[in-house]
Amino acid sequence: xxxxxxxxxxxxxxxxxxxxxxxxxxxxxxxxxxxxxxxxxxxxxxxxxxxxxxxxxxxxxxxxxxxxxxxxxxxxxxxxxxxxxxxxxxxxxxxxxxxxxxxxxxxxxxxxxxxxxxxxxxxxxxxxxxxxxxxxxxxxxxxxxxxxxxxxxxxxxxxxxxxxxxxxxxxxxxxxxxxxxxxxxxxxxxxxxxxxxxxxxxxxxxxx
DNA sequence: GACCAGATGTACT
DNA sequence: GTACATCTGGTCT
Numbered sequence: 001x002x003x004x005x006x007x008x009x010x011x012x013x014x015x016x017x018x019x020x021x022x023x024x025x026x027x028x029x030x031x032x033x034x035x036x037x038x039x040x041x042x043x044x045x046x047x048x049x050x051x052x053x054x055x056x057x058x059x060x061x062x063x064x065x066x067x068x069x070x071x072x073x074x075x076x077x078x079x080x081x082x083x084x085x086x087x088x089x090x091x092x093x094x095x096x097x098x099x100x101x102x103x104x105x106x107x108x109x110x111x112x113x114x115x116x117x118x119x120x121x122x123x124x125x126x127x128x129x130x131x132x133x134x135x136x137x138x139x140x141x142x143x144x145x146x147x148x149x150x151x152x153x154x155x156x157x158x159x160x161x162x163x164x165x166x167x168x169x170x171x172x173x174x175x176x177x178x179x180x181x182x183x184x185x186x187x188x189x190x191x192x193x194x195x196x197x198x199x200x201x202x203x204x205x206x207x208x
Numbered sequence: 209g210a211c212c213a214g215a216t217g218t219a220c221t
Numbered sequence: 222g223t224a225c226a227t228c229t230g231g232t233c234t
């Protein structure tokens with residue numbers, strides 16, 4: 001894993017669903033003060049911008065929080081939710097077309113101890129399953145909102161040659177967006193089958 | 209498996 | 222000022 005090259009801007013400028021599928025199996029590398037950690041993405045969700053009721057930019061909403069999504073592809077969009085959790089997204093498409101892919105789950109490749117330490121010593125099959133667990137284990141917060149993923153700096157995505165077959169990719173309804181009307185059922189959540197994806201299905205959607 | 213509380217930033221009135 | 226959020230961890234059954 002010594003010489004991973006960051007994915008280029010063009011990878012992110014494609015159709016959001018294509019980017020989401022393409023991200024499965026890719027390696028997310030994070031440089032922490034304590035060392036380098038790396039994980040393989042196994043679960044993501046696509047958010048399709050102004051036409052997607054579940055998306056922060058639905059209807060053209062543009063606020064300080066969502067500004068990163070409105071910018072160039074290949075940047076990290078990090079937001080804070082439920083008063084205590086951070087979630088990380090990858091911005092896709094082009095400037096002015098605010099779409100993104102939420103990183104929901106991964107499996108550890110390198111630096112597992114560092115990640116477990118950041119999660120308060122918890123280490124188990126749920127170390128990286130769930131968007132907020134992922135960001136916590138990788139030390140991702142609002143300070144990384146807008147970070148460029150193509151430079152290979154603090155955080156970036158890379159291809160280490162891992163090849164998933166299309167047969168191993170599942171498309172499922174998204175999670176936690178019961179408020180989103182018809183968009184709730186759109187199959188925009190992609191999971192690498194047979195890998196640590198979460199078992200909790202769409203059925204766990206909260207009241208509210 | 210089901211259910212609930214938690215803590216606060218963000219959007220909107 | 223108010224409502225709610227791309228969720229998690231803990232408890233109860």
